[in-house]
Every structure is written in structure tokens, then in C-alpha cells.
Amino acid sequence: MGTARKRGDSRRNEHGESVRILITRARIQKKIRELANEIRRDFQGEPLHLVGVLKGAVFFLSDLARQIPGEVSFDFIAVSSYGKETQSSGEVKLTRDLDASIEGKTVIVVEDILDTGLTLQYLLRVFEQRKPKRLRVAVLLDKEERRIAPVRADYVGFKIPNAFVVGFGLDYGERYRNLPYVGTLSLGSGKKEERAQE
Numbered sequence: 557m558g559t560a561r562k563r564g565d566s567r568r569n570e571h572g573e574s575v576r577i578l579i580t581r582a583r584i585q586k587k588i589r590e591l592a593n594e595i596r597r598d599f600q601g602e603p604l605h606l607v608g609v610l611k612g613a614v615f616f617l618s619d620l621a622r623q624i625p626g627e628v629s630f631d632f633i634a635v636s637s638y639g640k641e642t643q644s645s646g647e648v649k650l651t652r653d654l655d656a657s658i659e660g661k662t663v664i665v666v667e668d669i670l671d672t673g674l675t676l677q678y679l680l681r682v683f684e685q686r687k688p689k690r691l692r693v694a695v696l697l698d699k700e701e702r703r704i705a706p707v708r709a710d711y712v713g714f715k716i717p718n719a720f721v722v723g724f725g726l727d728y729g730e731r732y733r734n735l736p737y738v739g740t741l742s743l744g745s746g747k748k749e750e751r752a753q754e
């Protein structure tokens with residue numbers, strides 16, 4: 557603090573990284589209220605079962621669930637994707653399954669971000685086999701440009717450009733999930749920007 561900063565190098569933290577706000581907390585909260593109302597309008601009088609993908613979706617799910625009027629239950633699933641370096645391998649492993657059956661339920665899968673689509677493609681196949689009454693997808697963020705798998709979300713908070721983002725559940729090396737906004741991450745000079753895309 558108090559030292560002169562070079563242009564473009566403002567507010568680097570102890571990891572040499574900085575976050576620039578892309579979507580403010582207020583915009584996120586307003587959008588979640590809108591999505592919640594839209595979802596309820598689409599399924600009037602029906603119990604809804606939200607399925608959150610850990611860990612990124614926790615804040616989106618918890619805010620969304622509290623904004624949807626009427627009967628709502630929720631559950632969580634966790635996946636890990638193989639091949640962080642070879643990012644398009646598409647291999648996804650289920651590391652924590654749901655507690656309860658989704659058979660006959662109106663299920664809304666809640667994800668933080670739709671990127672290549674490989675994770676959701678895998679999950680939707682798994683869920684379809686379990687015979688829900690309906691299966692829908694809600695994502696806070698959508699990076700359309702990066703899509704590999706032909707997956708689309710029924711409810712999208714914000715379409716964003718192809719940049720690595722953190723906050724509101726999204727992490728970089730498990731950090732930044734707790735930011736109440738979504739921001740773009742820029743890495744320190746020693747690291748390559750591309751590494752954040754791994």
C-alpha cells in the first residue's frame with residue numbers, strides 16, 4: 557500500500573493475482589429473483605427439486621431456493637473432471653451422489669457455469685436414466701463460446717465472454733469462492749493467463 561503501481565497491475569494480492577468485477581452483487585441478486593419467479597411460473601403449484609453441483613453452485617442454489625415461492629427441496633452431487641491439462645477429455649467422475657431418488661420429481665439441475673458443457677452433458681445422462689418427471693437446467697453463467705458438448709440451459713443468469721471468472725462460488729485453486737460478486741481473474745506476471753483455463 558502507498559507504493560506506486562504500474563498501470564494494469566492494480567490491486568494484486570499476495571498471490572500476485574487481481575480480480576476485476578464483472579457482475580456486481582446487486583445485479584446477481586436481481587437476476588436470481590427474476591430466474592426464481594420465471595421457474596415458479598413455468599411449474600405452477602409443482603414441488604421443485606433443485607440439484608446443486610458442488611461446490612461451485614452452493615451460493616447460486618441457496619439464493620435461488622430461497623427466492624422460489626412454494627414447495628422446494630434440494631440435494632447435492634459432486635463431480636470431478638479428469639484431465640485438467642487435456643481439458644476436452646470429457647471424462648467426468650461422480651465423487652458424491654445424491655441422497656435421495658429423483659424418480660418422478662421435477663428436477664432443476666443448478667450449476668455455477670456452463671463452459672464446455674462436458675460436465676452437464678455427463679450429469680444429464682446420469683439423471684435421465686433415473687426417470688425424473690422433468691429435467692431442467694439453471695446456470696448462473698454461460699460461456700457460450702467455449703461449448704464443446706451440445707448442452708443448453710433452460711435458465712441462464714448471464715452470458716459472459718470467454719474469460720476466466722471467479723467469485724459467487726467459482727474458484728481458482730479453491731480460492732475466491734466467497735466473493736459476493738463475479739469477477740475476471742488475472743494472474744501474476746510469473747504465470748501464464750492460459751493456466752487459469754486449465
Ligand code: IMP
Binds near residue numbers: 674675721728
Ligand atoms: P464444463 O464441463 O467445461 O462446462 O465446466 C464446468 C465446470 O468448470 C464448472 O462447474 C466450473 O467448476 C469450471 N469452470 C468453467 N469455467 C470456469 C471459470 O471461468 N471459472 C471457474 N471455474 C470454471
Ligand code: MG
Binds near residue numbers: 612727
Ligand atoms: Mg469448479
